[in-house]
Amino acid sequence: MINQLVANIRKTKAPIVVGLDPMLDYVPKHVQDKAFQEFGETLEGAAEAIWQFNKAIVDGTYDLIPAVKPQIAMYEQFGLPGLGAFKKTVDYCKEKGLVVIGDVKRGDIGSTSAAYAIAHLGHVQVGSKSCLPFGEDFATVNPYLGSDGINPFIKVCREEKKGIFVLVKTSNPSSGEIQDQPVDGRPLYELVGEKVAAWGDELMGDEYSYVGAVVGATYPEMGKVLRKIMPKAYILVPGYGAQGGKGKDLAHFFNEDGLGAIVNSSRGIIAAYKQEKYGKYGEEGFAEASRAAVEDMAADIIEALNLR
Amino acid sequence: MINQLVANIRKTKAPIVVGLDPMLDYVPKHVQDKAFQEFGETLEGAAEAIWQFNKAIVDGTYDLIPAVKPQIAMYEQFGLPGLGAFKKTVDYCKEKGLVVIGDVKRGDIGSTSAAYAIAHLGHVQVGSKSCLPFGEDFATVNPYLGSDGINPFIKVCREEKKGIFVLVKTSNPSSGEIQDQPVDGRPLYELVGEKVAAWGDELMGDEYSYVGAVVGATYPEMGKVLRKIMPKAYILVPGYGAQGGKGKDLAHFFNEDGLGAIVNSSRGIIAAYKQEKYGKYGEEGFAEASRAAVEDMAADIIEALNLR
Numbered sequence: 001m002i003n004q005l006v007a008n009i010r011k012t013k014a015p016i017v018v019g020l021d022p023m024l025d026y027v028p029k030h031v032q033d034k035a036f037q038e039f040g041e042t043l044e045g046a047a048e049a050i051w052q053f054n055k056a057i058v059d060g061t062y063d064l065i066p067a068v069k070p071q072i073a074m075y076e077q078f079g080l081p082g083l084g085a086f087k088k089t090v091d092y093c094k095e096k097g098l099v100v101i102g103d104v105k106r107g108d109i110g111s112t113s114a115a116y117a118i119a120h121l122g123h124v125q126v127g128s129k130s131c132l133p134f135g136e137d138f139a140t141v142n143p144y145l146g147s148d149g150i151n152p153f154i155k156v157c158r159e160e161k162k163g164i165f166v167l168v169k170t171s172n173p174s175s176g177e178i179q180d181q182p183v184d185g186r187p188l189y190e191l192v193g194e195k196v197a198a199w200g201d202e203l204m205g206d207e208y209s210y211v212g213a214v215v216g217a218t219y220p221e222m223g224k225v226l227r228k229i230m231p232k233a234y235i236l237v238p239g240y241g242a243q244g245g246k247g248k249d250l251a252h253f254f255n256e257d258g259l260g261a262i263v264n265s266s267r268g269i270i271a272a273y274k275q276e277k278y279g280k281y282g283e284e285g286f287a288e289a290s291r292a293a294v295e296d297m298a299a300d301i302i303e304a305l306n307l308r
Numbered sequence: 309m310i311n312q313l314v315a316n317i318r319k320t321k322a323p324i325v326v327g328l329d330p331m332l333d334y335v336p337k338h339v340q341d342k343a344f345q346e347f348g349e350t351l352e353g354a355a356e357a358i359w360q361f362n363k364a365i366v367d368g369t370y371d372l373i374p375a376v377k378p379q380i381a382m383y384e385q386f387g388l389p390g391l392g393a394f395k396k397t398v399d400y401c402k403e404k405g406l407v408v409i410g411d412v413k414r415g416d417i418g419s420t421s422a423a424y425a426i427a428h429l430g431h432v433q434v435g436s437k438s439c440l441p442f443g444e445d446f447a448t449v450n451p452y453l454g455s456d457g458i459n460p461f462i463k464v465c466r467e468e469k470k471g472i473f474v475l476v477k478t479s480n481p482s483s484g485e486i487q488d489q490p491v492d493g494r495p496l497y498e499l500v501g502e503k504v505a506a507w508g509d510e511l512m513g514d515e516y517s518y519v520g521a522v523v524g525a526t527y528p529e530m531g532k533v534l535r536k537i538m539p540k541a542y543i544l545v546p547g548y549g550a551q552g553g554k555g556k557d558l559a560h561f562f563n564e565d566g567l568g569a570i571v572n573s574s575r576g577i578i579a580a581y582k583q584e585k586y587g588k589y590g591e592e593g594f595a596e597a598s599r600a601a602v603e604d605m606a607a608d609i610i611e612a613l614n615l616r
Contacts, residue, residue, distance in 0.1 A: 023419065024434065032435070041435035073416055073423035077432050079441035080392055087388060107450055108381055108413055109480040111331065115381035124385050126332070127340070127349035133387035142415055144452040144475060146482030167452060172417040174454030177503070181496060183489040188496070191489065 001137045002163050002205035002212075002234065005099045006259060008066030014298035015254070017101060017236070018061060018290075019266025020089060021071040022050040026271040028283040031056075047081035050074070053286075054089045057270055058096060060287030061294050067099040069236075069264055090136055100136045101236065105167065107142030107149050114152035121153070121162040138163045140214060140236070143192050150199055154211065158203055163210040163234075166199070168192045168226060171216025171239030189222065193229040200233050208234050208260065217249055217263065224252035227260070235261040240297070241268030247300035251308040258305055269293045309445045310471050310513035310520075310542065313407045314567060316374030322606035323562070325409060325544070326369060326598075327574025328397060329379035330358040334579040336591040339364075355389035358382070361594075362397045365578055366404060368595030369602050375407040377544075377572055398444055408444045409544065413475065415450030415457050422460035429461070429470040446471045448522060448544070451500050458507055462519065466511055471518040471542075474507070476500045476534060479524025479547030497530065501537040508541050516542050516568065525557055525571065532560035535568070543569040548605070549576030555608035559616040566613055577601045 009015050024032070027049050035049035058068070070093075075086035093100050106116040120139040123130040141153055141164045153164050169179055169189040179189040193213065200209030209232045215223050217239035227235065235253050240246075240263045253261040272278045272293035273286040281289035317323050332340070335357045343357035366376070378401075383394035401408050414424040428447040431438040449461055449472045461472050477487055477497040487497045501521065508517030517540045523531050525547035535543065543561050548554075548571045561569040580586045580601035581594040589597035 021420070036435055041437040043432070043434065043439050043441065046432070046434040046439075071416075071420055071423075073414070073420045073427065076427040077423040077441055078434075079427070079432075079439070080388065080395060082427075082441070083391055084388055105414070105416055105450075106381070107415070107452075108379075109478065109483075112329070112379055112381045115379075115385040119381065119384040119387070119390075124351070124354070124387075126351065126354045126386075127344055129349040131351050131354075131387070133351065133385055133390070142413075142450050142452055144415075144450055144486055145478050145480060146485035146487070148480040148482040170417065170453050172453060172456040174456040175417075177454035178452055178496070178500070179454070181489070181491040181499065183491065183496075188486070188489060188491075192486070195485070 001099065001161055002208050002210050004137070005067060005234065005262070006207060008099055009259065009262065012064060012066050013302065014065055014294070015262050015301060016065060016294065016297055017067040017069045017262050017264045018057070018065055018269050018294065019069045019071060019103070019264045020054050020057070020270065021074045021266040022053050022270065023074060024049065026267070027053045028273070028286050030283065043079045043081040046078045047085040050078070050082070051085040051088050055092060056287040057290045058093055060291045062096040062098055064291065064294050064298070065098065067101055067262065068093050069101040069103050071103040071266070087134060090134060094135070099138070101138040101140070101165065102134065102136030103140050105140045105142050107145055109145050109148040110152065113149045114156070117153040117156035122156040122160050138165060140165045140167065142167050143195065154199060154203055157210050163212060165212040165214050165236040166192070166196050168196060168213040169215045169219055169222050171218045175216065190225065190229060193226045196233050197230040200230065204232065208232055212236055214238065215253065220249040220252055227252055227255070231255065237261055237263045241265045247304035250301060251304045254305060263301055265297055269297065309407065309469055310516050310518050313375060313542065313570070314515060316407055317567065317570065320372060320374050321610065322373055322602070323570050323609060324373060324602065324605055325375040325377045325570050325572045326365070326373055326577050326602065327377045327379060327411070327572045328362050328365070328578065329382045329574040330361050330578065331382060332357065334575070335361045336581070336594050338591065351387045351389040354386045355393040358386070358390070359393040359396050363400060364595040365598045366401055368599045370404040370406055372599065372602050372606070373406065375409055375570065376401050377409040377411050379411040379574070395442060398442060402443070407446070409446040409448070409473065410442065410444030411448050413448045413450050415453055417453050417456040418460065421457045422464070425461040425464035430464040430468050446473060448473045448475065450475050451503065462507060462511055465518050471520060473520040473522050473544040474500070474504050476504060476521040477523045477527055477530050479526045483524065498533065498537060501534045504541050505538040508538065512540065516540055520544055522546065523561065528557040528560055535560060535563070539563065545569055545571045549573045555612035558609060559612045562613060571609055573605055577605065
């Protein structure tokens with residue numbers, strides 16, 4: 001699947017991923033109203049609203065982008081119906097040829113970690129049958145529990161040709177409280193980066209590893225260091241746009257080949273119609289606004305890569 | 309809810325929690341067969357099997373125990389039907405007066421962390437209505453992302469009178485890879501323990517804080533230190549039984565008042581019928597075997613507390 005991700009990025013010439021993180025506030029009123037008319041102001045109604053919202057955005061952008069990253073928390077908050085919308089979104093994006101990165105940030109140990117890996121990347125055995133639970137292509141994983149948490153994911157990735165992105169340095173202001181703590185004179189995230197590189201060596205695709213890393217756009221200098229520590233890891237970069245990261249901050253996350261990183265934007269794309277810049281599309285044209293925002297984001301990043 | 313947990317522990321005199329982590333392997337064949345006859349060898353069939361298994365174990369033990377801890381990964385691996393069984397289990401346990409600790413180990417930032425908090429501990433606003441997603445009483449939370457990940461949980465806990473257990477030192481062999489790294493001459497988990505104490509000061513119940521900690525039974529010496537660092541935090545202790553922890557290892561996790569810790573056992577209780585010791589109950593008597601295992605575990609821990 002890492003080879004598929006690289007192929008999709010080469011084809012679209014857009015190293016970006018659209019974060020399908022649908023807060024109900026982002027969903028235009030006419031979409032919400034239609035869903036609530038059918039299902040009421042219920043979890044089912046909310047789930048229908050975010051699914052229809054996602055579908056329109058995917059329809060409006062899928063030919064321009066290599067991948068999507070649905071954030072499962074935004075679905076989980078609407079309970080079982082919400083997770084039904086998550087599953088529909090995953091399936092629909094895969095039908096459209098997109099690589100689906102499940103932003104699930106799961107992390108546990110042993111058989112529990114294996115269960116999460118199966119839930120999101122694998123098949124589960126039920127009696128004599130093998131069944132598909134959620135079926136994303138990649139999952140994000142938390143490293144706090146050490147190798148016992150990661151190895152079960154790597155096992156499933158090997159069997160299913162799927163991949164993971166391990167949290168190394170997250171984009172939020174307080175990420176340093178734990179991740180920057182000095183261990184033998186250098187920050188903990190560097191040590192985690194070295195582990196990612198080692199885990200990744202065990203499971204290489206053609207050019208890059210099935211084991212990638214999450215490093216926030218908001219920390220470009222750390223991205224530069226981590227890029228060198230993990231040369232074969234794809235870096236998933238959140239924090240572009242709404243969180244403050246800009247194209248020029250991102251150049252160092254990429255390798256010389258122009259590959260090696262994929263930059264996420266969520267609100268900046270899916271709620272683009274709320275920005276003054278894309279105001280002309282109006283609420284009704286929210287998916288067209290998202291398409292324009294994708295084009296602008298891709299151009300911003302490609303320009304930054306060309307200037308370095 | 310921390311007051312309710314303490315009250316339940318006082319009433320049952322059993323500082324234990326039953327981990328409802330139903331691997332399909334644990335479910336006796338007759339329960340599986342019945343579920344598969346009705347729903348086929350499908351995700352629905354697996355979900356029905358684990359739900360019926362859980363229900364029997366809860367019926368067999370609920371009057372002896374203060375709390376249960378369903379591990380969501382074991383349900384998530386069976387996709388949407390599996391999560392339906394999780395929700396049914398949560399609801400049923402609450403009907404029986406049990407405190408429900410959702411072992412979800414979620415961790416993200418800002419609005420995403422808020423969405424997880426709402427999913428598991430809160431209510432979600434849909435139009436003019438407030439809806440209940442999963443409705444556990446406590447959730448386990450990963451601290452790797454720092455305060456940005458914890459504060460949204462604390463906000464929901466304050467509103468809903470719910471609680472969290474933050475991962476501090478996990479029970480697995482490789483937990484030290486990150487958690488034991490020396491920061492200014494002492495291990496990272498101590499620093500996380502201090503943060504738990506500080507977060508907990510903001511949200512106190514009558515005697516203990518709504519913010520607790522996870523510390524593995526497999527590391528008793530570290531438990532002793534962490535007990536002092538976080539005197540008001542309830543400690544959720546996994547790793548008893550199958551993972552190697554014994555009653556005598558656990559005394560230091562408790563305060564002088566005999567409170568302050570709750571010890572989890574999963575396999576040791578829910579799959580007790582597979583142990584030679586409880587073999588007399590047979591597969592058909594799996595719930596009675598679980599009841600006997602609960603009684604033995606409570607006695608083991610109370611004895612250890614009395615001996616100190």
